[in-house]
Amino acid sequence: xxxxxxxxxxxxxxxxxxxxxxxxALSVIPHLLPNNYWLRIYxxxxxxxxxxxxxxIVAGFAGLLDLAYVAFFGIGGYTFALxxxxxxxxxWPFPFVLLLSSFLTMGFGLAxxxxxxxxxxxxxxxxxxxxxxxxxxxxxxxxxxxxxxxxVNGIYSFDPIHFFGLKxxxxxxxxxxxWFFAGLTVLASFRIKQSRIGRGxxxxxxxxxxxxxxxxxxTLLKLMAFAGGAWVAxxxxxxxxxxQDSVFPNNFDFPQLVVIYCMVILGGLGNIAxxxxxxxxxxxxxxxxxxxxxxxxxxxxxxxxVLMALRPQGLLGEINFLSKIRKRPDKDESxxxxxxxxxxxxxxxxxxxxxxxxxxxxRVMLELDRASMQFGGLSAVDxxxxxxxxxxxxxxxxxxGAGKTTVFNLISGIYQPSWGNILFxxxxxxxxxxxxxxxxxxxxxxxxxxLFNQMSILDxxxxxxxxxxxxxxxxxxFHLPKHKKEEQETEKRTKEILGLFGARLTGYRYQQKAMFLxxxxxxxxxxxxxxxxxxxxxxxxxxxxxxxPQETVEMTRFIKKLRDDYGYTILVIEHKLNVVKTxxxxxIVLDYGRKIAEGSYDEVANNPYVVEAYLGRKK
Amino acid sequence: xxxxxxxxxxxxxxxxTLGGVxxxxxxxxxxxxxxxxxLNFAHGEIYMIGGFTGWWVLNxxxxxNVPIIHAGLVIALMLIVSMLVSGLLGMTVERVAYRPLRxxxxxxxxxxxxxxxxxxQNLVLQYQGAKARFFHITSLxxxxxxxxxxxxxxxxxxxxxxxxVAFVLMAALTLMVKKTKxxxxxxxxxxxxxxxxFMGINIDRIIILVFLIGSALGxxxxxxxxxxFTQVDYYVGxxxxxxxxxxxxxxxxxxxxxxxLGGILLGLLESLATTFFPAAYKDVVTFVILILVLIFRxxxxxxxxxxxxV
Numbered sequence: 018x019x020x021x022x023x024x025x026x027x028x029x030x031x032x033x034x035x036x037x038x039x040x041x042a043l044s045v046i047p048h049l050l051p052n053n054y055w056l057r058i059y060x061x062x063x064x065x066x067x068x069x070x071x072x073x074i075v076a077g078f079a080g081l082l083d084l085a086y087v088a089f090f091g092i093g094g095y096t097f098a099l100x101x102x103x104x105x106x107x108x109w110p111f112p113f114v115l116l117l118s119s120f121l122t123m124g125f126g127l128a129x130x131x132x133x134x135x136x137x138x139x140x141x142x143x144x145x146x147x148x149x150x151x152x153x154x155x156x157x158x159x160x161x162x163x164x165x166x167x168x169v170n171g172i173y174s175f176d177p178i179h180f181f182g183l184k185x186x187x188x189x190x191x192x193x194x195x196w197f198f199a200g201l202t203v204l205a206s207f208r209i210k211q212s213r214i215g216r217g218x219x220x221x222x223x224x225x226x227x228x229x230x231x232x233x234x235x236t237l238l239k240l241m242a243f244a245g246g247a248w249v250a251x252x253x254x255x256x257x258x259x260x261q262d263s264v265f266p267n268n269f270d271f272p273q274l275v276v277i278y279c280m281v282i283l284g285g286l287g288n289i290a291x292x293x294x295x296x297x298x299x300x301x302x303x304x305x306x307x308x309x310x311x312x313x314x315x316x317x318x319x320x321x322x323v324l325m326a327l328r329p330q331g332l333l334g335e336i337n338f339l340s341k342i343r344k345r346p347d348k349d350e351s352x353x354x355x356x357x358x359x360x361x362x363x364x365x366x367x368x369x370x371x372x373x374x375x376x377x378x379x380r381v382m383l384e385l386d387r388a389s390m391q392f393g394g395l396s397a398v399d400x401x402x403x404x405x406x407x408x409x410x411x412x413x414x415x416x417x418g419a420g421k422t423t424v425f426n427l428i429s430g431i432y433q434p435s436w437g438n439i440l441f442x443x444x445x446x447x448x449x450x451x452x453x454x455x456x457x458x459x460x461x462x463x464x465x466x467x468l469f470n471q472m473s474i475l476d477x478x479x480x481x482x483x484x485x486x487x488x489x490x491x492x493x494x495f496h497l498p499k500h501k502k503e504e505q506e507t508e509k510r511t512k513e514i515l516g517l518f519g520a521r522l523t524g525y526r527y528q529q530k531a532m533f534l535x536x537x538x539x540x541x542x543x544x545x546x547x548x549x550x551x552x553x554x555x556x557x558x559x560x561x562x563x564x565x566p567q568e569t570v571e572m573t574r575f576i577k578k579l580r581d582d583y584g585y586t587i588l589v590i591e592h593k594l595n596v597v598k599t600x601x602x603x604x605i606v607l608d609y610g611r612k613i614a615e616g617s618y619d620e621v622a623n624n625p626y627v628v629e630a631y632l633g634r635k636k
Numbered sequence: 637x638x639x640x641x642x643x644x645x646x647x648x649x650x651x652x653t654l655g656g657v658x659x660x661x662x663x664x665x666x667x668x669x670x671x672x673x674x675l676n677f678a679h680g681e682i683y684m685i686g687g688f689t690g691w692w693v694l695n696x697x698x699x700x701n702v703p704i705i706h707a708g709l710v711i712a713l714m715l716i717v718s719m720l721v722s723g724l725l726g727m728t729v730e731r732v733a734y735r736p737l738r739x740x741x742x743x744x745x746x747x748x749x750x751x752x753x754x755x756x757q758n759l760v761l762q763y764q765g766a767k768a769r770f771f772h773i774t775s776l777x778x779x780x781x782x783x784x785x786x787x788x789x790x791x792x793x794x795x796x797x798x799x800x801v802a803f804v805l806m807a808a809l810t811l812m813v814k815k816t817k818x819x820x821x822x823x824x825x826x827x828x829x830x831x832x833x834f835m836g837i838n839i840d841r842i843i844i845l846v847f848l849i850g851s852a853l854g855x856x857x858x859x860x861x862x863x864x865f866t867q868v869d870y871y872v873g874x875x876x877x878x879x880x881x882x883x884x885x886x887x888x889x890x891x892x893x894x895x896x897l898g899g900i901l902l903g904l905l906e907s908l909a910t911t912f913f914p915a916a917y918k919d920v921v922t923f924v925i926l927i928l929v930l931i932f933r934x935x936x937x938x939x940x941x942x943x944x945x946v
Contacts, residue, residue, distance in 0.1 A: 082743060136931070136934065138742050139746050142675070143881060143930065144930050147926045151924070154920055158916040272754070310761075311762035312758075315754075318751045318756075321748060321750055322752060322755065325745075326736040326737060329740060329741075
């Protein structure tokens with residue numbers, strides 16, 4: 018089962034051959050092109066590959082609709098223009114300016130990200146668009162009182178560039194230079210996508226709140242996406258400025274942004290190979306339309322409309338032509354399907370020795386002290402106090418609207434209590450963000466299922482490992498040992514946990530998207546994802562909802578096993594009273610946000626207040 | 637300071653005129669957002685095409701820049717035809733580009749709208765060219781009404797016309813939404829489309845109607861601006877769209893009276909800003925307002941903050 022991930026990546030001979038072939042082709046093409054016109058298009062293609070991949074980081078990986086992207090491209094271009102020309106009479110060396118402008122642009126990206134972090138979807142789009150417009154207005158108008166940007170006339174004639182002893186002057190040299198950086202961007206994109214950061218971005222794109230609740234530091238990752246996109250755009254801007262030997266405000270205008278967006282969307286948001294192909298297609302094809310003026314831009318408009326209606330996942334979306342068809346493990350040699358329940362019981366471990374079983378401890382793990390949550394005038398949770406001991410299974414029951422899920426939201430940090438306190442292992446959780454709560458050792462599932470639907474089962478679970486890993490972008494981009502070790506550990510832990518659910522979540526299903534799972538299996542995957550966070554305390558919100566009686570029995574046993582065999586402490590919300598009866602050490606009943614009863618199942622079931630809350634008062 | 641105070645009444649009138657136009661554009665954004673939760677990026681282009689339609693009607697009814705029928709009738713026809721054309725265009729856009737995406741993520745809708753915007757803008761560029769088209773309106777208005785002065789304030793017939801038309805249209809819309817059965821259906825659909833559907837409201841029809849009304853008002857705004865500033869070109873929709881959206885956000889998006897208030901407020905702010913900043917940075921003021929409102933009060937001045945449902 019275990020495979021070294023590096024060996025998997027490089028050991029594949031057809032893959033090495035493919036890469037070598039590609040590099041050879043890319044270096045031969047400049048010498049085969051008929052004239053400088055086509056050579057320039059070839060070079061521009063490389064530049065657009067770079068630009069599209071940069072946008073793909075923000076808009077594709079992280080799903081942030083950043084309409085200021087073209088302004089970052091411009092900041093890179095104008096930085097080079099100012100620092101490497103007669104305009105301000107500054108003549109700094111190219112490699113230094115390239116680095117400087119990339120990092121400067123990244124700074125702008127971070128700043129924009131920081132102010133617009135709270136915004137989602139179209140609001141974010143509009144704020145970034147406004148930013149891009151301000152940038153354009155500044156470019157146009159900052160030629161007076163002091164001439165900084167050159168206004169409409171732009172800045173032109175820059176220092177020829179030297180790159181570590183190499184003089185870049187000829188069109189062929191530019192082709193090599195720009196495709197070299199395009200190649201680096203492709204490699205970096207692949208590496209970052211298959212890392213904890215890449216998975217974190219994808220999770221944010223799918224469901225930001227669920228990502229945060231699974232331990233993903235969403236604020237940090239969104240900033241990283243903005244920064245990464247801006248970094249690439251800044252570098253591309255510098256290269257572009259040098260290639261064109263001039264910069265004008267029009268180079269960094271809205272239509273240019275639409276072109277880059279079309280490339281990314283044509284290829285499929287987040288799909289690296291697709292985006293590269295999209296960039297190549299949309300740089301070369303419109304050349305044949307150049308004489309037709311506005312038709313070219315009309316075409317881009319149509320591409321967006323048609324793609325969104327027919328193939329929003331892009332041309333290459335969901336076509337995985339590099340992966341093999343996997344054999345279904347639930348078919349035996351004769352080709353007959355076996356029931357997956359059979360596989361489940363086959364995979365189930367023999368019962369453990371009674372001696373190694375875990376039992377309720379004495380230490381208090383979680384304590385709610387008069388925790389309250391008010392929405393407007395309504396008390397959803399009203400001065401609720403209770404304690405949960407180590408390795409205890411405590412059930413929270415009550416009629417609909419009693420405030421059970423609100424209690425979970427309070428503990429997991431999604432809501433902050435209006436007043437009162439929540440202590441976990443003696444420390445207050447007040448003020449902690451959900452991802453910090455996860456790090457403390459609490460993980461939850463959601464009543465209405467919030468999986469990352471477009472991600473594979475394996476990746477869904479791996480997202481849970483985010484808070485237990487720490488490799489940063491540098492470590493990931495350079496494949497440093499830290500990153501490699503963490504990835505192996507992640508792979509191992511994830512497969513261990515999924516293994517507990519037998520064939521339902523393992524084997525060929527590793528690569529299956531969560532959206533294709535049955536309802537019951539989605540509930541199981543949510544539990545697996547929560548377990549992957551290395552939580553000590555699991556908050557399970559209606560784990561058996563929507564399951565048939567057979568599956569319910571199975572889930573009941575599984576929850577008990579989680580405590581008995583693996584030593585988890587569990588707080589569970591459940592409506593099915595036979596489940597509650599079987600698993601609970603203790604039961605707390607809520608009604609209108611208040612605790613109306615507490616004790617063993619039998620005590621609670623016979624409590625007159627509970628009977629009244631469920632069935633109404635006897636006349 | 638005296639200088640600014642002296643200018644104040646004039647700037648208020650200018651702001652009110654501009655604000656009326658922004659409010660008309662903002663209504664289109666807000667109505668669509670209220671029902672589909674989408675930002676109709678193409679709305680600016682619908683406004684622009686409204687402006688071109690007004691110009692076209694004016695040209696059709698003029699000979700050597702002199703109207704061939706009664707001037708009042710010309711202005712009325714310009715407004716009516718541009719509202720019709722923009723309204724129908726808005727409906728078509730909804731049918732072609734938005735309806736197939738009704739159940740898709742909102743981001744897809746926004747991108748499709750972006751596509752429509754680019755398409756329409758370049759369609760006009762292709763057939764009308766990049767040059768601005770001029771509204772020859774001098775002969776539409778009797779000479780003594782072109783520009784006149786009341787106290788310190790310079791007024792013109794067109795300014796008054798714009799303010800009157802804008803406010804009449806807004807009053808009519810408010811009455812329709814508040815008092816008629818169809819208005820009730822619109823409000824119901826905005827609150828909960830699914831529930832409205834189960835109550836027997838044909839929400840497809842309501843959505844079409846919303847696009848028709850919103851786009852028609854946008855078209856009217858296009859013609860009014862043409863009459864006021866006497867020109868239109870293929871690129872005006874982009875800026876106007878952003879202004880309209882800012883106005884809608886300022887008042888609280890999804891809220892019709894908010895859009896009216898936001899439009900007028902934005903017009904006034906922009907007018908006052910021109911007294912303090914160079915004219916070139918007038919738009920920067922708008923964008924800064926937009927960014928600040930979205931970040932600190934995304935629910936707008938009169939909207940209400942709603943907690944996120946988990």
